[in-house]
Amino acid sequence: MLETAGQKLALVIPPTPHEVCAEMDQALEADRVGFLCNPSGGGSVRVECVRGAADTNLLRAAGYFYAKQQGMTGMAFVLTEGSGIDDPRAVVANVERETASAVLPLPERLELRETGADAVLDGVLYHVTTEDETFSDGVTVRLDPADSSIDCNSAEAAAAAAIWLTRDLMDGTMELNIGVRDKVLEIGLRKDAGEVTGLSVGGELRLLDVRVWELRV
Numbered sequence: 001m002l003e004t005a006g007q008k009l010a011l012v013i014p015p016t017p018h019e020v021c022a023e024m025d026q027a028l029e030a031d032r033v034g035f036l037c038n039p040s041g042g043g044s045v046r047v048e049c050v051r052g053a054a055d056t057n058l059l060r061a062a063g064y065f066y067a068k069q070q071g072m073t074g075m076a077f078v079l080t081e082g083s084g085i086d087d088p089r090a091v092v093a094n095v096e097r098e099t100a101s102a103v104l105p106l107p108e109r110l111e112l113r114e115t116g117a118d119a120v121l122d123g124v125l126y127h128v129t130t131e132d133e134t135f136s137d138g139v140t141v142r143l144d145p146a147d148s149s150i151d152c153n154s155a156e157a158a159a160a161a162a163i164w165l166t167r168d169l170m171d172g173t174m175e176l177n178i179g180v181r182d183k184v185l186e187i188g189l190r191k192d193a194g195e196v197t198g199l200s201v202g203g204e205l206r207l208l209d210v211r212v213w214e215l216r217v
C-alpha cells in the first residue's frame with residue numbers, strides 16, 4: 001500500500017490468479033489497485049488494472065516499487081508499462097528519497113478559457129476551473145490560483161492545472177508545485193512557441209503497509 005498526494009494505491013505482487021483479481025481489487029480498499037506482471041512491450045515492469053486503464057500515479061508507483069525490489073540506488077530509470085497505455089513510460093525513481101516522476105503524454109486536445117482549461121490527457125477530459133462550476137462530462141478540477149492547489153488527486157489533473165497556470169508562457173521550461181490536500185505534486189512543463197512540448201509529474205511516494213494475501217484453493 002502506497003500513498004501519493006492523497007491518493008491511496010495498492011500494488012499486488014505476482015503470482016495472482018486471474019479469477020481473484022476483482023475480489024482483491026475490492027478488498028484492498030484503495031483508490032487504484034495495480035497487479036504487477038511481466039512486461040510485454042519492451043518495458044522493465046508492467047501494471048495491470050481491473051478498473052480501467054493505468055494512470056500516471058500508478059505507473060509512478062510501479063516504477064518506484066520495481067526499483068525498490070531490484071535494489072536500485074540513486075536516480076533509477078525504469079520503463080514502465082500499463083494496461084490501456086500503448087507504449088512504456090519513463091519513470092525516474094529515487095528509493096532513498098521516496099520519490100518518483102513519470103513522463104506524461106502531450107494533451108490530445110487543449111482549450112484555454114479565461115477561467116480555466118479543457119485538456120484531454122490519456123483519453124480523459126479534465127475541466128480545470130477557477131470558479132464554482134461543475135461539468136457533466138469528464139473530470140471537474142477546481143483550481144485556486146492563489147496557492148496553486150486543486151481538489152483532485154489525479155496526476156493528470158495537476159498537469160492540466162499547471163498548463164492553465166502557465167498559459168502566458170510562450171517558451172521555456174518550468175517546474176510547478178501543485179497542492180493536493182496537504183501534499184504536493186511536482187509538474188515539469190516545457191513550451192515552445194506557446195505549445196506544450198513536454199510534461200512530467202513527480203513527487204513523494206510513501207510506503208504505508210505491506211500485507212500478505214493468503215489464497216485458499
